[in-house]
Structures are given as C-alpha cells and as structure tokens.
Amino acid sequence: MSQAPDPRLYLIVPGTTPAEQLAAAVEAGDVACVLLTDAGRDARQLVEAAQARGVAVLVADDPTLARALGADGVHLNGEAPVKKTRDALGGDGIVGVQCGRSRHTAMVVGEAGADYVAFAGTEDAPDGPADPEALRWWQLMMTVPCVAMGGCTPDDAGRLAQAGADFVALGAGVWDDPEGPAAAVARAQAGLDTLI
Template sequence: MNEATPPNRCRIVLIAPPGVPAARIVTAFDGGDVASLILPENGMDEASFQAFAERIVPAAQAAGYAGVAGDDDSNAGDTRIAGRVQADGIHVEVSKAELAETIEHSQAKMMVGTGGAKTRDDALELGETRPDYIFFGRFGYDNKPEPHPRNLSLGAWWADMIQIPCIVMAGSDIASVEAVGATGAEFVALSSAVFADGTDPRTAVATANALLDETAPRFED
C-alpha cells in the first residue's frame, strides 16, 4: 500500500494485461494512489512468469503498492513463484476445496485472493473459506467501455452484505471507475483503460483517482 494515508473510498487495483512491457507498468506507478498490482500469468511459462514478476514486484513495492501474482486457473506453481519473488499476495481462481487448501498453506505468509464467481451462490461458497478479497470479473474481458452489469450487481450486493473486501472489474473507458465506485466496492480493477496502446498509464491512473475523489462514496471509519 502507499505510504500516504489511503483515501477513504474505492481504490484502484491495476491488472497487467498480456504483452504489456514492464516499463509501461512502472510508468503507471507515478499516477497517484493505487492499492495493488495483480500480475496474471497471461499464458507465460513458469520461468518467464517468474522473470517478469521479479522485474515488476519490487518496483511496485518500492512505489508503495502490494504486488500480487496469480491467474485464472491458477495452480501450485503460482504460489511458489509468489514466494520466490516475495510478492505480497497470490490470486487464485480454483475450486472451493483448492482455495481452502491454498489459504491454509499460504495466508499466514501472504494475501490470498480469489475470483471466478458468476452468481451470488458461487461467491458465498468461496467466501466461506475467508479469502482476503474476492474479484468480480475476468482478466482480459474489460473490452467494452462500461463494466459488465453482472459484475456491478455482484459487487454492490457483496459490498452491502459481506465484510470481505471485493474488487470489481471496470471497463475499457477510464470513466467506468465511477460506476464501480458507486457500488460501494472497496476496489476497482483497471487494465486496458490504463495499459491500452496510445494511453499514458500515468495520466490514466491520475484521471481515475480524480474521478473517484469526485464521485465515489466515502466509507465509514
């Protein structure tokens, strides 16, 4: 997390898309408040993913961000890599039983977050294992300007009912952070809106923070 006192409203989580150069990710770090950076495996083999994470995670941590390694369809290899690169957390999208096992073995050393829920029942099942957060959305599917309505609905319901924090995937338009912030979700995930070709990551993060400052509801202390 950033050394400065974090804002008392929805905060940004960055998700690195496939093929984004390390330098573009680092550029985003100068755009203002960000809670964490998730580095999906994005189809890389284990050695390539570890080398990539070794370049990015220390830079993220130096900037005050939590570095999280993981992917859809994660496996034990991701957990090992997260440990090797001294990441702050691991993101896994697996069955409830596998999630519970990962939490049992890893949560004392790092955050364990999860996603993949498509319904309220799915989310509640995963929530029973007490992950550090639940993610509503799918990596790489933020290809429309607005957030997916299902993710907004699940995020609003979860934020109102459950104490475990949630992250909701925004759309490809930076202004979509407003819709996510309005749900009461603790975090909004940004990927293509920050890292698409022709976008300045630093400016995109700064713009997102300004929009959240203006429109996102404040949380109770």
C-alpha cells in the same frame, strides 16, 4: 487487503510490461494492488517496482511462483482452495478469488477466508465490467472487500466504486490507452476522487 475506507485502484498487469511503465502507472493514482498475468520468473523487476511504491503484488493462480518472485499473494479463479493456497504461500499471503457473476461462489470463498472476492461481467455482457447490482448486494451482505473486474475502463471507475466496489481493477484499458498508462490511471483516480 483489508476493507478499504475509500475505493482504490487495482491494476491487471501483463508480465511483459516494462518496469518503468508500471512504476509510472502506479504513481499516477492510489493503486492498492497489481495482478501480474502471464508472469514468469523473469517478472521480479515488476514485483520490485510495485512493492517499492507500497503496492501489493499478486500473481495469477500460482503460489509457488508468487513465493519465488517475492510477491504478496495469489489471485485464484472460481471455487478455489483458499486455505491450501494460503498455506502454500506461507500463511500470511493475500488470497483473492475471481467469482465471475456467481454470488454463491463469492460467499463460499469469502467464508473460506479469501481476502477479497472479485466480480466480473453481467448477464448481457459476460466479459464486461462487474454488475453494479452484485457489488451493491455484496456490500449489504458481507464485510470481505470486493473488486470490480472484467474489462473495466478508466471511465468505469467512479460508477463501479459508487456501486460498492472497494477496488476497481483496470487492465487493457490502461495499457492500451492512447495517452499512456499513467494518464489512464490518473483519469480513473479522478473518477474515484469525485466520491470522496
């Protein structure tokens, strides 16, 4: 994932999601990447559904599973071994790292070669969306792309992208949306489109 000229969407996808539902969701907006959570070796249909639509697929914390599924990379947590993970992927896989609220961790893994860093939460809401101040700071200081994570809803997409997120990650807010995942992704995309 290279520096995005315009902000894009990133979906956090439960491994039990039906492949046709994932396909509809990624077709509803400019989705750059999906992160499969709780995925097992039976998640190949999800990988294929996303990749067939030009969307990169990552798995959480497991380079061996990523290779077995034919995924594009791995999403790690904290001060993770970026180089070791990339080597386990075969050298050219995507390695992204969840840094929470830690600017220090983001700088360490960014300098270690992470393809992106992800921020989530604020001091007042640790499980909430990324702190816009952290996103702004990162854009001023670094060139590695950043992802806004942490309970982001479709309605958060525009403000987080405006704050400096290259990618806005949507999770449960998409899959639990009363209008369905595709409608939720379309709403998030509409928020991004106002910035372009």
